[in-house]
Amino acid sequence: MPRRHERATIATTFDPRNNSLSFIRLTLAWIIVVYHAWTLGGFGQLRVGRFNPGELTVDSFFVISGFLITYSWTRTGTTRRFLWHRFLRILPGFWVCLIITAGIFAPLTWVHDNGSLDGYLQAGPHGPIQYVLANSMLRIRITDIAGTPHGVPFPEPSSGLRLAWNGSLWTLWWDVLCYLGLSALGLLGILKRRRHLVVLAAGGVWSALVVHWIDPDFAGRELGSQLAIGITRFVLLFLLGSLLFLYRERIILSWFLAALSVLAIASSLLISEMRIIFSLPLAYLIIWLGLRLPFRKTGNTNDITYGLYIYSFPFQQLMAVYGVHHHGVAPYYAACLSGTFILATTSWLLIERPVQQLKSWTPRKSARHPSGSSVPAVPSPRRSTNEDTYPTQHADAFTYPPNVSYEEPQTMPAKRKNSADEPEQ
Numbered sequence: 001m002p003r004r005h006e007r008a009t010i011a012t013t014f015d016p017r018n019n020s021l022s023f024i025r026l027t028l029a030w031i032i033v034v035y036h037a038w039t040l041g042g043f044g045q046l047r048v049g050r051f052n053p054g055e056l057t058v059d060s061f062f063v064i065s066g067f068l069i070t071y072s073w074t075r076t077g078t079t080r081r082f083l084w085h086r087f088l089r090i091l092p093g094f095w096v097c098l099i100i101t102a103g104i105f106a107p108l109t110w111v112h113d114n115g116s117l118d119g120y121l122q123a124g125p126h127g128p129i130q131y132v133l134a135n136s137m138l139r140i141r142i143t144d145i146a147g148t149p150h151g152v153p154f155p156e157p158s159s160g161l162r163l164a165w166n167g168s169l170w171t172l173w174w175d176v177l178c179y180l181g182l183s184a185l186g187l188l189g190i191l192k193r194r195r196h197l198v199v200l201a202a203g204g205v206w207s208a209l210v211v212h213w214i215d216p217d218f219a220g221r222e223l224g225s226q227l228a229i230g231i232t233r234f235v236l237l238f239l240l241g242s243l244l245f246l247y248r249e250r251i252i253l254s255w256f257l258a259a260l261s262v263l264a265i266a267s268s269l270l271i272s273e274m275r276i277i278f279s280l281p282l283a284y285l286i287i288w289l290g291l292r293l294p295f296r297k298t299g300n301t302n303d304i305t306y307g308l309y310i311y312s313f314p315f316q317q318l319m320a321v322y323g324v325h326h327h328g329v330a331p332y333y334a335a336c337l338s339g340t341f342i343l344a345t346t347s348w349l350l351i352e353r354p355v356q357q358l359k360s361w362t363p364r365k366s367a368r369h370p371s372g373s374s375v376p377a378v379p380s381p382r383r384s385t386n387e388d389t390y391p392t393q394h395a396d397a398f399t400y401p402p403n404v405s406y407e408e409p410q411t412m413p414a415k416r417k418n419s420a421d422e423p424e425q
Contacts, residue, residue, distance in 0.1 A: 007252050007254070008252065008253045008254075009248060009249055009250065009251055009252055009253060010244060010245070010248035010249075010251045010253060010287065010291065011248040011249040013253055013291045013292075014248060014291055016071065018296050019290055019291055019296060020289065020290050020291070020292070020293035020294065020295045020296050020298070021064055021067075021068065021290035021291075022298060022299035022300050022303065022305075023290075023293060023295035023296075023298040023299050024060070024064065024286065024289055024290045024293070025061070025064060025299065025305045026298060026299040026304070026305050026308075028057045028060055028061055028305075029304075029305045029308040029309055030308065031053055031054075031057045032054060032057050032058075032168070032308070032309060032312060033308055033312040033336070033337060033340055034046075034333075034337075035053050035054040035057070036054070036167075036168070036312055036313055036316055037312070037316050037332065037333055037336045037337070039153075039154055040152070040153060040154045040313070040316040040317060040320055040325075041153060041316070041319075041320060041325040041329070041332045041333075041336075042152075042153025042154070042320070042325055043325075043329060049269065050269055050274070051269075056282075058171060059233070059237050059275075059279075059282060060282065060286045062174075062175075062178070062234050062237040062238045062241065063237050063238075063240060063241040063244075063282065063283045063286045063287065064241060064286060064287075064290065065175065065178065065238060065241060066178070066237065066238035066239060066240065066241025066242040066243075066244075066245075067241040067242065067244055067245045067287055068241075068245075069178075069179060069182060069238075069242075070182065070191065070241070070242040070245045070246060071245050072085070073182060073183070073186050073191060074191070074192075079183050079186065079187055082183060082186075083179070083183060084359070085359055086176070086179050088355050088356060088358055088359060089306075089352075089356075090138070090172060090175070090176070091138075092351055092352070092355045093306055093307065093310065093347055093351050093352050093355075094138065094169070094172065094310065095132075095136060096347065096351050097166070097169075097310045097311060097314075097347070098131065098132045098135055098136065099132060100314075100343075101131075101145070101165050101166060101314045102128035102129070102131045102132050102145055103128065105165065105314050105315070105317070105318045106120075106128060106131075106145035106146060106148050106149075106165065107120060107128075108318065108321075109148040109149050109318065109321045110146060110148060112321055112322065113148070113150075113151075120146055123145075123146030123147065124146070126142050126144055126145060126146060126147065127145070127146055128145050128146065130142060131144075131145045131165075135169070138169075138172050138173045138176055139173050140166075140169050140170045140173070143162045143163060143164035143165065143166075143167075144162065144163035144164060144165065145165060147163065148163070148165070148321075149163060149165060149317045149318070149320070149321050150163055151321070152317055152320040152321055153320060153325065154317075154320075164313075164317075165313070165314045165317055166310070166313045166314045166317075167313050168309055168310060168312065168313045169310065171234065174230050174234040174235070175234075177230075177235075178234065178235060178238040181235070182238075182242065185197075185198065191246065195243075195246045195247070198239060198242060198243055198246060199243060201239060202236060202239040202240060202243060205231060205232060205235055205236040205239065206236060206276070206279070208228070208231060208232050209232035209233075209236060209273065209275060209276055209279075210276060212228055212229075212232050212273070213271075213272065213273035213276060232275070233275065236275070236279055237279060237282075237283065240279060240280055240283035241283055241286075241287070244283060244284070244287050251284075253288055253291060253292065257284060257288070258284070258285055258288045258289075258292075260281070261281035261282070261284050261285040261288070262281075262285065264277060264278060264280075264281035265277075265278040265281050265282055265285070302345065302348055302349070302353075303348060303352070304341070304344040304345050304347070304348050305344075306344075306347070306348075306352060307343060307344025307345065307346075307347035307348055307352070308340060308341075308344045310347075311340055311343040311344055311347065312336070312340045312344075315336060315339045315340050315343060316336045316340070319332060319335050319336055319339070324336075
């Protein structure tokens with residue numbers, strides 16, 4: 001008898017070296033650039049009805065992050081190596097961005113406002129050095145530098161928001177918390193042997209979202225407003241992306257389910273807390289698009305997604321300081337998009353890609369020289385079947401926390417002999 005045709009699942013379709021997730025991430029990053037520029041240029045708010053493109057973009061990034069980072073965990077030999085990869089993907093580029101903002105963008109603004117750099121380094125508790133040091137561990141504590149940028153369209157004086165050079169960085173903290181949480185689940189053996197507990201965790205977070213919707217004061221009182229929002233938004237979406245990978249052999253990829261997801265997302269407009277309905281359909285739709293779209297080479301060679309995310313906001317603020325937005329939407333967008341592209345490409349070529357060469361480095365103890373003297377062993381790159389091959393996806397929407405939107409891009413190196421296929425986060 002002829003063999004019955006088997007339906008495609010995520011497991012049978014997902015090829016870590018041949019998918020469109022990089023294209024999805026790059027597209028999401030450019031949406032963020034466009035969304036931020038419209039707001040920071042003082043042209044109003046970009047919305048499609050009640051849908052906020054910036055927020056939806058960040059939500060989609062956390063889904064992809066959960067999917068790919070969970071895959072990365074299953075291919076990484078140790079927790080130390082997994083966290084080392086995460087460190088390399090996020091922090092070097094982040095630190096350089098802080099330094100460029102405090103060392104170039106803010107000084108240019110100070111000179112524009114004051115005619116010289118006199119007093120810039122001694123500008124009080126929010127000076128450039130304090131800005132870099134206070135924010136260096138990803139928790140954004142200082143948003144302005146020496147009282148700059150002021151006189152720009154965002155934030156509006158009546159909004160109550162603080163002056164900010166980079167309103168995109170705060171979600172990186174939640175990325176890291178998700179990575180640490182995933183590491184804990186992996187160490188406990190939950191990801192491999194007790195994946196149903198991840199379902200329970202996601203269900204618990206979704207229940208908290210329902211409680212937060214019914215009684216925001218209760219959730220804010222018990223968890224704190226920022227913590228409640230972060231858990232019910234970012235953690236939930238990350239867990240859903242993780243579950244799509246963990247149950248990949250059971251989840252069918254079909255046009256019907258994708259269309260149903262679109263309808264479910266649209267129906268979420270019927271309630272005030274849309275994420276109660278659209279979180280799971282959005283997660284399915286994003287992964288479905290990443291595995292079904294034909295754009296499998298786009299964004300794989302030079303992965304500028306992270307750079308677009310971290311540099312778009314401060315560069316757009318700098319353009320606003322110099323009044324480019326007064327010349328109209330087209331000149332402002334031309335300046336912002338081209339400048340951000342140059343910065344993101346430079347970040348990838350000079351910072352992000354070079355530090356990836358350290359991914360396989362492992363500290364070693366002193367080696368005994370043949371002569372008997374002890375000399376330090378020189379670390380050398382290791383060829384491993386557990387090598388990651390995608391970076392972390394990050395993008396964020398322009399969504400400030402109440403008091404104030406990578407994982408990593410997929411890089412597709414040339415296939416190596418005897419090397420396992422896997423995405424690099």
